[in-house]
Amino acid sequence: MSPARTDHDARRHDVSEAVWRVLAEHGFAGLTLRAVAAAMGASTGLVTHYFGGKHELIAHALDILETRTRQRPRLEAPAIGLPALRTHLLDILPLTPEGVAMNRIWVGSWDVALSDPALFAAQATRYERIRAVLRVAIEDAQRLGELPGRADARRLATTALSFTHGLVVQALFAPERFTPEHQTELVDDFLAGLAADADQST
Structure with missing residues (x-):
């Protein structure tokens, strides 16, 4: 060179x-x-x-x-299925100072992306990739009987990402209320609700 x-x-x-x-x-x-x-x-x-x-x-x-975002340290999933889904959701949340900074910047990018067609398309593709990752974990959980097999994995992935992004926004605006511990509890409550549906379907 x-x-x-x-x-x-x-x-x-x-x-x-x-x-x-x-x-x-x-x-x-x-x-x-x-x-x-x-x-x-x-x-x-x-x-x-x-x-x-x-x-x-x-x-x-x-x-x-x-x-x-891709290169930052990530949690290691202890197993496929529901544990992997939990890990993916926790990785999105502002649970650390670095996670807070990263999420603040991402949320700040939404306005510029929404007003520019090329940036809009790039962001839309990114969110599709995230949903695809979540869908794989959900499908694994369905095969393991941890989540209802009759449910549409794509819809569940969309629901999971929507829940998580809503939690991101709330945690950024009220960090004293949505502590890392509380965010984790809410994720576990969310996943427990999904798993309960699986129990009822058996």
Whole structure:
């Protein structure tokens, strides 16, 4: 790899780190070319070398957010089926300081994604991927008799994600009430309700 290419990649990494710092501190509302330049201690002209405008900057920020979400430490499911579903739901919630920061940024991204067709499509695809992951765990749980086999796994996945995202929003706005312990209890209550339906169907 040529020195010029190495320098370019290093500088792009620096720009990406600055984008993340601005997101973490100010959210998408404060994400501007000028703010990223200030976070780097560089000129706005340097940042515009990488982004042609606000739209490209936001798209890159969402890519960074997606990558960091995938790469962050995750809980390990003790078994397939209902334990795996529980683990997936807990991984979404703001149970740690990092989880709180990540969820605050994701919630802040909804407004920009809803107003831009390309970003809207990317976010819709992301949520479809999450539902697919949940559906696999639900189907495993159905085969194991932990969840009602007659239920539509896709609908259950949609319900589970809707419950979890609602809990995310409540926890962000009322962290003193929705502590990590309480969030976990609510997830367990939710799953217990699903499992009770399985018991009644046997």
